Amino acid sequence: MSAVITTRGLTKTFKSHTAVDSLDLRVPQGVVYGFLGPNGSGKSTTMKMLLGLTRPTRGEIEVFGEPLTPQSRTRLLPSIGSMIEAPPGYGHLTGAENMRIVADMLDLSSHQVDRALATVRLTEHKDKLVRNYSLGMKQRLGIAMALARDPSLLILDEPTNGLDPAGIEEIRTLLVQLAGQGITVMVSSHLLDEIDKMADVLGILSAGRMIFQGTRDDLFQHSIPDLLIETPDPAAALALGITATPVTGGIRISGTDKDQTAEIVRRLAVAGVPIHEVRRIQQSLEDVFMDLTGRGGLL
Amino acid sequence: MRRAVLLEFRKMRRLRTLPIVLVMVVAVAALSSASLFAGSTQTTFEDPAAHPWAGLLLSYTLMAAMTSPILAAVLASRQTDIEHAGTGWTLASIAGFTPGTLCRAKLAALSGILLAAVLIQTLLVVGAGMLAGIRVPLDAGPWIGYTLLLFLVDVALVALHIWLAATVENQLISVGVGMLGAFLAVFTLLAPGAAFWIAPWGAYALISHVAQTAGEVGYVTPPYPWIIGLLALVGITFTLATRRFNRLER
Numbered sequence: 001m002s003a004v005i006t007t008r009g010l011t012k013t014f015k016s017h018t019a020v021d022s023l024d025l026r027v028p029q030g031v032v033y034g035f036l037g038p039n040g041s042g043k044s045t046t047m048k049m050l051l052g053l054t055r056p057t058r059g060e061i062e063v064f065g066e067p068l069t070p071q072s073r074t075r076l077l078p079s080i081g082s083m084i085e086a087p088p089g090y091g092h093l094t095g096a097e098n099m100r101i102v103a104d105m106l107d108l109s110s111h112q113v114d115r116a117l118a119t120v121r122l123t124e125h126k127d128k129l130v131r132n133y134s135l136g137m138k139q140r141l142g143i144a145m146a147l148a149r150d151p152s153l154l155i156l157d158e159p160t161n162g163l164d165p166a167g168i169e170e171i172r173t174l175l176v177q178l179a180g181q182g183i184t185v186m187v188s189s190h191l192l193d194e195i196d197k198m199a200d201v202l203g204i205l206s207a208g209r210m211i212f213q214g215t216r217d218d219l220f221q222h223s224i225p226d227l228l229i230e231t232p233d234p235a236a237a238l239a240l241g242i243t244a245t246p247v248t249g250g251i252r253i254s255g256t257d258k259d260q261t262a263e264i265v266r267r268l269a270v271a272g273v274p275i276h277e278v279r280r281i282q283q284s285l286e287d288v289f290m291d292l293t294g295r296g297g298l299l
Numbered sequence: 300m301r302r303a304v305l306l307e308f309r310k311m312r313r314l315r316t317l318p319i320v321l322v323m324v325v326a327v328a329a330l331s332s333a334s335l336f337a338g339s340t341q342t343t344f345e346d347p348a349a350h351p352w353a354g355l356l357l358s359y360t361l362m363a364a365m366t367s368p369i370l371a372a373v374l375a376s377r378q379t380d381i382e383h384a385g386t387g388w389t390l391a392s393i394a395g396f397t398p399g400t401l402c403r404a405k406l407a408a409l410s411g412i413l414l415a416a417v418l419i420q421t422l423l424v425v426g427a428g429m430l431a432g433i434r435v436p437l438d439a440g441p442w443i444g445y446t447l448l449l450f451l452v453d454v455a456l457v458a459l460h461i462w463l464a465a466t467v468e469n470q471l472i473s474v475g476v477g478m479l480g481a482f483l484a485v486f487t488l489l490a491p492g493a494a495f496w497i498a499p500w501g502a503y504a505l506i507s508h509v510a511q512t513a514g515e516v517g518y519v520t521p522p523y524p525w526i527i528g529l530l531a532l533v534g535i536t537f538t539l540a541t542r543r544f545n546r547l548e549r
Contacts, residue, residue, distance in 0.1 A: 053392055054548045077395055088390035090381050092313045101309055104302065105394035129313075130385075145390070 002065075004029045004153050004184045005050060010059035012045050012208075019045045021208040023059070027186050027201070032179045034199025035188040036289070042208040043188040044085055047157050050186075051082055063153070078106060081151035083159060087142030091131030095122055095141050098130055102145045116148035120174065136167040143174070154178060154185045160194050172198045192289050204289065219288055227253045227261055229268070230277040237273050252281070303396055303404035307378065311408070314377050320412055323370045324420045331359040332427035351433045353516045356441060357509040359424045364484040364503035367453050372477020374412070375460030376470045378405050383468045399541035402461050406537070409461075410454045417453060421446040441508035441518050448506035448526060455499055455533040456480070462540045502529055 005027035012020040020042040027033045037043050048054040050061060052073040061068040063076050089098050099113045117123045120140040125133070130141065139159055146154055156175075160168045175185050176198050189195045195202065202219060204212040212219055230250040231237055237251050238244060242264055244251040256264065261278070268275055311317075335355065343351045379402075382388050388398050396404075421442065428437075464473040480500040487504035505526050510519045 048548075051393055053389065074395055077393060080393075082393050084389055084393075086386045088386040090310060090385040090387065092381065093310070097309070097312065101306055102390070102394070104306055104309070105391070105396060 002029050003027060003062075004064060005186065006062040007046075007050075008060045010046065010049060010061060011057050012042070012049060012054065013057045019208050020049070020056075023205075023208075023210050024213075025203060025210065026213065027184060027203075029184050030179060030182050031184060031200040032175055032198050033184070033186045034195035034202045035186060035205065036192060036195055036202060037188075037190065037205030039190050041190075041205045043190075043205055044157050046205070047082070047084055047155055047186070047188060050155060051080065051084065052077075053084065078149055079152045080155060081146030081149055081153070082155040082157075083139075083142040083146050084155070084157045087138040088145060089130040089133070089138055089141050092129065094127050094129055095133070095137075095144075096126040098141065099126070099144065099148065102148055106149050108148050112148050112150060116144040119147055120144045121170075135162045136164070136170075139163060139167070139171065143171070147178075152183060154183055154187075156185070156187045158188055158190070160189065160191075168194055224255060224257060225280040225282070227256050227264075228277075228279055228281050229253070229264070229275060231268070231273055231275055233273055236271065237268055240267055240271055240273070242267070250276075300400065300404065300407075303400050304407045307404050307408035310381060311378070314381070316374060316377065316412065319373060319377075320370070320416045323366055324416050324423065327359070327362045327366050327420050328423035328427060331355065331362045331424045332431065334358055335427060335431035335433075347435050350438075350516050350518070351435055352428065352438050352442070353509045353518055355424065355428050355433070356445060357507075357511065357516055359421075360445065360503075360507045360509060361485065361488055363420075363449055364488050365481055367449070367503065368456060368480035368484055368500055369474075369477045370416075371453055371456035372460045372474050372480070374409050375405070375457045376464045376473040376477075378409060379461055379464035379473075380468075380470045382465070398465070398544040398547065400545075402465055402537075402541045402544060405461050406454070406458050409457050413453045413457065414450055417446055417450040421449075438518065444521075445506060445508045448521065449503075451530055452499070452502045452506055452526075455502070455530055458533055458537040459499060462537060465544065499529065499533060502526065505529070 003026045005025060007023050007025040010020060010023040010025065011018065023042075023046060025046070035043055035046070045054060049056050050063065050068070052068060052070070063072075064079065066072050066076065068076070089095075090101070093101070095117070099117060102108070103110070103113050114123070117126055120143050122137065122140050122144055125137060130138065133141065139161075143156065143159060146156070154175075159175075160171050163171065172194070175187060179185050179200075187195065187199070196216070199216075201215060202212065203210060204219075228247070228250060229237065229244075232249075234246045234251045238246065242251070242253065244253045246252075253264065265275065265278060332355070343354070382391075382401065388401070391401050392398065425437065425442065460473055460477065463476060464470060467473065483500040484503040487501040488507065506521050508518055508521060509516055
């Protein structure tokens with residue numbers, strides 16, 4: 001699958017603070033790419049760099065196979081819809097008037113505007129002042145502004161921020177639909193649950209560094225689940241010097257691969273410790289995620 | 300750039316820009332002409348040596364100096380604050396309009412409104428003079444010269460206030476500076492020696508085409524080189540500042 005966005009060694013430093021550190025990003029075409037990380041992990045800064053709003057300190061960015069430069073940016077922007085940090089919208093104007101401004105900026109037709117409003121189901125509220133919109137309506141207007149140009153790539157920074165569960169589900173369905181139409185969607189969030197249900201590919205950022213990039217299944221494989229050994233005599237097992245935590249009905253051991261597991265089982269058997277069952281503990285995606293990010297503030 | 304300017308006019312909808320300008324124009328014209336209806340003034344209307352038009356221009360100069368800095372601050376602040384509140388800087392950037400372009404477009408749009416406002420204001424004051432009964436022919440030169448320079452100084456002030464409003468998100472600062480500016484502008488009219496040192500508000504005193512010496516009002520030639528220098532300085536500063544905005548990362 002060809003990549004719509006590729007970065008190599010992308011780095012952004014603010015004075016002494018490195019917000020994004022040597023990021024190698026690869027967003028494949030036609031997928032929903034979930035860009036996850038705790039608040040302050042560098043997601044927005046990365047997205048701003050991808051849009052040319054912030055200059056990288058080091059590294060390269062390619063969008064649609066073309067290096068991102070001030071010259072190429074002008075050519076590329078009409079194909080990229082985006083919403084960064086907060087949903088845009090002039091509060092003293094109506095939704096329709098805001099869309100008219102976007103249309104005038106980008107030379108769009110009224111048909112494109114109407115279709116974008118219909119896609120986000122905002123047509124019936126388009127004549128209300130934006131300052132009277134709910135947060136969900138503002139987010140939807142922001143997405144409509146991004147969609148109006150018929151983009152091939154959509155970059156959305158926390159589009160479900162502050163929405164209620166119904167609003168989150170609505171945006172999620174919309175993004176999956178858009179990806180189904182061939183639009184590549186890169187969406188960031190600090191909430192795993194929001195992204196998990198729609199993303200085909202995940203990129204996880206922690207303290208400015210990419211700690212994982214791949215599919216959901218890849219992510220599970222990336223983390224070794226704890227080993228649970230059921231035994232009626234955990235004290236005897238611990239007496240052998242095995243680093244483990246006693247739990248009800250046995251012991252729990254972290255970070256053991258297949259060979260280490262075999263060795264532990266062999267030692268227990270040689271010592272005559274009764275073993276009723278040896279199994280890996282089922283992990284939720286959230287557990288894997290927490291392990292990767294070191295519980296750095298993710299929900 | 301033309302497109303950016305037209306967009307600024309679209310954004311003015313419901314910002315009450317035109318009603319605010321209209322109120323200020325009528326207020327300045329009314330306050331400037333208030334003295335016309337005093338009995339002592341009316342005795343000079345048919346005496347060319349008393350320079351009744353110069354007296355009216357002096358009154359207009361004082362009122363314009365008192366109100367123009369506030370009008371400039373309010374207009375610039377309202378037109379710029381919407382970009383902070385509506386994430387307009389980012390919206391424009393991702394459509395290919397840099398923050399600097401946005402600021403220059405705001406200046407161009409507001410300048411168009413100010414041109415109309417200053418012209419109407421001057422015509423209202425002159426009209427009030429004629430209505431009140433000044434029979435001496437109008438000294439067109441000083442009135443045209445002052446109107447033109449008042450417009451240019453207003454544009455310079457709006458440019459500085461757009462820069463300030465774009466730099467500092469709290470618009471109370473911009474409007475507060477405008478109010479302080481109004482005080483300084485009037486002060487420099489009363490103490491002309493200070494005008495050069497209290498730029499840019501001192502410019503409202505520099506452009507005055509009339510002065511009062513020993514109780515007599517008469518026409519004077521403004522210090523054009525200083526005025527042109529000051530306007531050029533503001534122009535260069537605004538150009539450089541708006542270019543710098545393009546490099547700022549918000």
